Amino acid sequence: MESTRPASGATGVEAGTTVQAYFNRALNPATVDVTTFTLSTGGTSLTSQVTYDAASQATVLSGPLLPGRTYDATVLTGIRDVGGTALPAAHAWSFTTRTWQPVAVDQTGTVGRYSSLAVDASGHVHVSYFDDTNGELKYATCAASCTTAANWQSIAVDQGGVGAYASLALDRSGGLHVSYSDVSLNDLKYATCAASCTTAGNWATVAVDQSGFVGDYTSLAVDGSGRVHVSYSDGTNVDLKYATCAASCATAANWQTVVVDQTGFVGAYTSLAVDGSGRVH
Numbered sequence: 001m002e003s004t005r006p007a008s009g010a011t012g013v014e015a016g017t018t019v020q021a022y023f024n025r026a027l028n029p030a031t032v033d034v035t036t037f038t039l040s041t042g043g044t045s046l047t048s049q050v051t052y053d054a055a056s057q058a059t060v061l062s063g064p065l066l067p068g069r070t071y072d073a074t075v076l077t078g079i080r081d082v083g084g085t086a087l088p089a090a091h092a093w094s095f096t097t098r099t100w101q102p103v104a105v106d107q108t109g110t111v112g113r114y115s116s117l118a119v120d121a122s123g124h125v126h127v128s129y130f131d132d133t134n135g136e137l138k139y140a141t142c143a144a145s146c147t148t149a150a151n152w153q154s155i156a157v158d159q160g161g162v163g164a165y166a167s168l169a170l171d172r173s174g175g176l177h178v179s180y181s182d183v184s185l186n187d188l189k190y191a192t193c194a195a196s197c198t199t200a201g202n203w204a205t206v207a208v209d210q211s212g213f214v215g216d217y218t219s220l221a222v223d224g225s226g227r228v229h230v231s232y233s234d235g236t237n238v239d240l241k242y243a244t245c246a247a248s249c250a251t252a253a254n255w256q257t258v259v260v261d262q263t264g265f266v267g268a269y270t271s272l273a274v275d276g277s278g279r280v281h
Contacts, residue, residue, distance in 0.1 A: 001075060001091050008093035015097050019061040019073050020053075025081045027052060032059050036078040039063045041071050068099035101147040105140050106154045109133030116168040116178070126170065126197075128178045130163040131156065137163030137180050137191065141198060153198045157191050158205045160184060167220040167230075177222055177249075179230045181215035182207065188215030188232050188243065192250055204250035208243050209257050212236030219272040221280075229280050233267035234259070240267035242280070 005020040006013045019039060032052040037059050039046045048063035059079070065071065074092040105127070106112065115129040127140045140154035157163075161184030168178045178191045188209040193202050209215065213235035220230045230243045240261040245254050261267070273281050 006095040010095040012098045013095050015065045015067050020058045021075045022058045028080045031080045036076045038074045041069050070096045103147050103149050105152045114166045116166050118170045120174050128166040128168040135161040155200050157203045165216050165218045167218045169220050169222050171222045179218040179220040186213040206250050206252050208255045217270045219270045221274045223274040223278050231270040231272040238265045
């Protein structure tokens with residue numbers, strides 16, 4: 001065996017890391033499995049998925065790594081090369097994952113409820129949340145080194161008793177979409193920004209549904225075609241509702257709404273997702 005990743009004794013390893021062992025010869029894939037490549041922490045073996053990457057001659061272990069843990073990986077002698085030769089001796093190494101590093105992003109008043117977070121393709125972090133003190137929908141973003149407070153920028157997106165139950169998602173172009181409640185008028189609202197979203201003037205907002213006491217418990221998703229989908233509660237009729245828009249969603253007339261379920265007291269704590277075929281769940 002030539003090397004490992006993470007290296008033996010490594011610290012600050014990201015929790016999403018795959019564990020890999022590289023060899024100087026091609027292996028028999030049939031001998032690479034959870035019995036010959038193991039992972040444990042604190043003496044407890046973990047359920048993992050083990051595969052073989054023939055191109056790099058590496059065994060690859062994908063396991064449920066948690067922050068702030070020390071893990072022990074072991075490659076056992078049951079692994080054989082394509083000629084049938086076994087690994088001469090077991091090889092074990094340890095590494096430690098990075099701990100959580102919390103940071104205060106916004107401390108201006110009572111802020112932070114109803115937060116919703118997404119990460120774009122460039123690794124930039126985007127967060128929507130409610131400012132209780134001023135009754136505002138706020139947005140914060142960070143491009144890199146996000147455990148440093150100074151690297152965050154935040155703005156008020158919408159004002160006037162709005163921003164509760166916010167849900168944020170990104171489209172394929174990196175545009176931002178947020179559904180939220182107007183708690184002063186009891187409406188479902190929507191905000192969007194295509195670029196330079198730390199400038200308040202680049203955001204557009206619209207009331208999507210004003211039919212009674214609606215807009216709590218929102219959940220938003222954007223499908224592959226850029227269509228926006230929102231589930232939310234109708235508090236007047238205690239129904240589950242759904243709203244969608246195909247394009248130009250800052251225009252109220254481009255939205256359609258429908259009652260999804262009205263059997264009894266329903267609609268609170270909604271959660272929505274869109275699959276690869278565009279089906280809404």
